[in-house]
Amino acid sequence: xVRTEDFNILVIDEDPDRAAIVERGLVESGYTRxxxxxxxxxLVERIQALAPDIIIIDLENPDRDTLEQMFQxxxxxxxxxAMFVDKSDSSMIHxxxxxxxxxxxxxxxxxxxxxxxxxxxxxxxxxxDQLRRERDEAKAKLNERKLIERAKGILMKEKGxxxxxSYNLLRKNAMKQNRKIYEIAQSVITAxxxxx
Amino acid sequence: MGNKVRxxxxxxxxxxIPVVARAMGFADQENIELELVREMSWAAIxxxxxxxxxxxxxxLAGIPIAARLGLGGVPVQHLVVPMALGRGxxxxxxxxxxxxxxxxADPAAMHGPRxxxxxxxxxxxxxxxxxxxxxxxxxxVFPFSSHNYELRYWMAAxxxxxxxxVNIGVIAPQRMxxxxxxxxxxxxxxxxxxxxxxxxxxxxxxxxxKDDIWSRSPEKVLGVRQDWVDSNPDxxxxxxxxxxxxxxxxxxxxxxxxxxxxLSEESNVGAPxxxxxxxxxxxxxxxxxxxxxxxxxxxxxxxxxxxxxxxxQASWVGAQMKRWGQVPANTDLNQVIRQVYRPDLYRTAxxxxxxxxxxxxxxxxxxxxxxxxxxxxxxxxxxxxxxDPELG
Numbered sequence: 053x054v055r056t057e058d059f060n061i062l063v064i065d066e067d068p069d070r071a072a073i074v075e076r077g078l079v080e081s082g083y084t085r086x087x088x089x090x091x092x093x094x095l096v097e098r099i100q101a102l103a104p105d106i107i108i109i110d111l112e113n114p115d116r117d118t119l120e121q122m123f124q125x126x127x128x129x130x131x132x133x134a135m136f137v138d139k140s141d142s143s144m145i146h147x148x149x150x151x152x153x154x155x156x157x158x159x160x161x162x163x164x165x166x167x168x169x170x171x172x173x174x175x176x177x178x179x180x181d182q183l184r185r186e187r188d189e190a191k192a193k194l195n196e197r198k199l200i201e202r203a204k205g206i207l208m209k210e211k212g213x214x215x216x217x218s219y220n221l222l223r224k225n226a227m228k229q230n231r232k233i234y235e236i237a238q239s240v241i242t243a244x245x246x247x248x
Numbered sequence: 249m250g251n252k253v254r255x256x257x258x259x260x261x262x263x264x265i266p267v268v269a270r271a272m273g274f275a276d277q278e279n280i281e282l283e284l285v286r287e288m289s290w291a292a293i294x295x296x297x298x299x300x301x302x303x304x305x306x307x308l309a310g311i312p313i314a315a316r317l318g319l320g321g322v323p324v325q326h327l328v329v330p331m332a333l334g335r336g337x338x339x340x341x342x343x344x345x346x347x348x349x350x351x352x353a354d355p356a357a358m359h360g361p362r363x364x365x366x367x368x369x370x371x372x373x374x375x376x377x378x379x380x381x382x383x384x385x386x387x388x389v390f391p392f393s394s395h396n397y398e399l400r401y402w403m404a405a406x407x408x409x410x411x412x413x414v415n416i417g418v419i420a421p422q423r424m425x426x427x428x429x430x431x432x433x434x435x436x437x438x439x440x441x442x443x444x445x446x447x448x449x450x451x452x453x454x455x456x457x458k459d460d461i462w463s464r465s466p467e468k469v470l471g472v473r474q475d476w477v478d479s480n481p482d483x484x485x486x487x488x489x490x491x492x493x494x495x496x497x498x499x500x501x502x503x504x505x506x507x508x509x510x511l512s513e514e515s516n517v518g519a520p521x522x523x524x525x526x527x528x529x530x531x532x533x534x535x536x537x538x539x540x541x542x543x544x545x546x547x548x549x550x551x552x553x554x555x556x557x558x559x560x561q562a563s564w565v566g567a568q569m570k571r572w573g574q575v576p577a578n579t580d581l582n583q584v585i586r587q588v589y590r591p592d593l594y595r596t597a598x599x600x601x602x603x604x605x606x607x608x609x610x611x612x613x614x615x616x617x618x619x620x621x622x623x624x625x626x627x628x629x630x631x632x633x634x635x636d637p638e639l640g
Contacts, residue, residue: 093432096417114420116291121391121418124320124574133321145323149299154291159321 061169062104063088064095064115070180074108077176078169091115096122106166107156108173111149119156133159135170144170151177196234203237206244250281251483256293257306259286259517260421260439261527262468264507265333265549266306267516269494277493278486286515289420290390297471298325304487306333307471310392310565312588313581319574320391326474329557330593331488334495334549335467337527338395338458339443340402342435343428344536346372346384347453363460363630366406373413387419387427387436397568398461399437405631411572428452439467440527440547441519448523450536457532459545463626464552464613466561477593488597492555499550504528545626552625553606555594560610562589563637582639610639 061083065071071088078086087102089095095118099107109116123133135145135155144167148154151174157166200222207218222240226233253275257263266284269275275282287293290308294315297305311327318324342350346369351358353375354368376384388396396418400410410416419427424442427433429451436442446452458465470491477484498507508525511517517524526532528547531540548554566581575581591609598605604623611620613635616628629635 093427093430111295112287112289112292114289114423117289117390117420118418120291120320120322124391134323146299149295149301154295156321 059083059085059106059165059169060102060104061086062099062102062107063173064090064107064109064113066091066110066113070110070177073180074173074176077172081168081172083169095119105158105161106169108169109154109156110177111152111154116154123156133157135166144174148174151181153177196232196237199234199237199241203240206240210244250276250279251480251486252281252283253304253483253487254283254285254302255304255306256285256287256296256302258288258290258293258421259519260468261337261441261511261517261524261547262334262439263306263516264498264511264547265491265495265555267510268498268507269490271510272494272497274490274493274497275487278490280483280486280490282487282490284515288422290393294322294325294327294471297327297473298323300473303472303476303483305471307469308390308393308395309466309469309562310394310397310569311390312469312471313562313565313569313584314392314574316584316588317575317579319569327471327588328474328477328593329469329471329562329589330477330484330597331470331491331555332466332557332561333468333470333491334498334547334554335465336458336545336547336554337440337467338398338437338465339440339454339532340399340435340437340456341428341443341446341452341454342369343431343433344451344453346434347455347535349375350455358455361460361630362456363402364406365455366402366408369403369455370406370408373408377413383414384434385415385417385432387417387424387433387438389421389424389438390418391574392565392569394458394465394467394565395437395439397565397572398458398465400568400572402456402461402630425449425451440532441517441523444523444527444532445519447533447536448520453536454532454534457543457546459543459626460630462614462629463545463616464561464624466558466565469557477590484593485597488594489601492550492598492601492603495550495555499548499554501529548625553604553623554625556606557589557591557594558606558610559585559589559591559639560613560635560637563610563639564613564635567635567637585639610637612636 063071063074075086075088089098092098095115153173155170204218207213222233222236226236255266257266270282270284293305294311296302312329315325315327349372350368353371357367388399403410421438421442424436424438425445428446443454497503508521508528511524512521530544530546533540562585566585569575570577595605614629614633616626
């Protein structure tokens with residue numbers, strides 16, 4: 053019997069950042085034998101060389117189609133199955149699908165030993181999703197601020213307004229038209245680009 | 249407020265029916281709010297349908313059968329097929345290098361019927377074996393795909409053992425072209441536009457079309473969950489009606505240019521317009537730089553009962569699963585096929601519409617020239633065999 057921490061875990065993900073987050077989570081929980089690979093044309097050979105007990109792969113990864121074929125025909129390696137076949141725990145599967153995680157495990161491993169690994173992957177995927185959302189929002193905010201700055205600059209130069217008056221003009225129009233300030237700023241920029 | 253239906257699809261020409269249903273208002277007319285989501289993997293689309301992310305999906309004909317049997321180490325899923333989503337569009341493409349070798353090895357076979365072109369491949373394989381070269385690699389899109397069964401049928405008819413004489417792996421459709429280009433595979437069987445694309449780029453040659461292997465071979469189907477059908481019978485009917493109407497529209501030769509335009513959009517197939525147009529017009533180019541040939545039935549969406557979920561086509565898929573060891577030969581698949589393929593749902597949905605339906609749910613396949621030829625379309629296997637589904 054292998055000890056839990058002796059499992060060979062393979063993380064396959066096209067997104068290296070997400071793979072790194074999952075890997076770190078697993079290593080910090082005591083699973084030391086974690087490997088990760090991205091997109092690879094010799095996927096089958098690499099997996100055979102690594103002989104993983106568990107594969108964590110993002111649900112939408114096109115490599116899954118390749119993997120499932122490999123598991124079907126493979127006689128050389130232990131035959132993996134999708135997570136928890138014939139187990140009644142469908143709530144975890146739903147959770148995994150919602151988070152975008154899929155897992156394949158070597159048949160015969162006990163569910164209670166796989167569960168913490170899959171749970172870790174699900175939580176890390178969710179964390180990554182949250183981080184990405186925050187990053188996207190921050191980026192969008194930054195862009196909005198840039199637009200407003202540019203529009204203010206145009207109004208100051210073209211209309212001789214002070215910075216404060218330029219901003220107030222944008223805000224007043226935004227309120228009047230029930231739009232966001234950056235949208236008005238975008239209109240100002242577009243209008244002046246058209247003119248010159 | 250319409251009934252919301254989220255439908256997952258894979259970017260291939262045969263996603264046309266759902267794309268048209270949404271874009272041309274056929275879904276709206278049936279009070280269905282159709283949301284389309286593009287997926288890059290058949291496993292992903294199967295799982296998202298199975299676990300409720302989607303209500304419906306564009307699926308390979310074999311996936312719902314495999315899911316019901318729990319094949320491939322995947323939990324059993326109760327998926328059903330209320331209709332087919334047209335047929336046609338597959339082809340076997342080989343690298344230009346392998347094509348040259350086939351041409352040199354057996355010029356007669358390469359100039360004969362395309363369905364028998366694998367005889368040249370057999371000679372190349374024999375040469376490789378004699379000189380100790382490693383076996384060649386081919387790819388299809390999924391273990392339970394018509395592509396896999398068509399490629400194997402084509403090879404086996406020429407005396408090639410697909411499990412021993414070549415490696416057959418799986419690559420997602422949109423990655424096929426790069427894999428051929430980079431020399432990772434020597435050939436593949438995939439749906440359009442991924443064959444035309446290789447030819448247009450000069451990297452591949454089409455050696456057989458789906459029509460050359462078996463013209464009535466099933467292709468994509470509409471997959472839904474059994475529990476969803478049970479609790480939303482009216483929505484299922486409305487969805488089938490919308491998709492059948494869309495299929496009729498897509499089949500009109502006069503609409504094919506507009507269809508090519510629609511499919512070329514990045515959110516749909518995202519391939520160049522001329523590649524899609526050549527294929528949809530039934531004028532595929534088989535070899536780089538050559539003139540197109542005329543294959544009017546290259547993509548059939550509606551005519552020839554192309555939306556009817558024939559039990560006999562499903563049964564053929566089942567027979568291929570047995571032939572290639574995916575299920576034990578003594579498995580009784582007839583019951584499973586009747587649970588999964590549901591012509592009764594189709595008949596109920598199109599009742600009252602001007603849609604011709606067959607008198608029976610199955611027929612003996614491969615009987616080209618039979619009385620129903622005008623209705624069901626050309627129907628020959630490359631080896632002129634006849635398939636009796638024994639569903640009676």
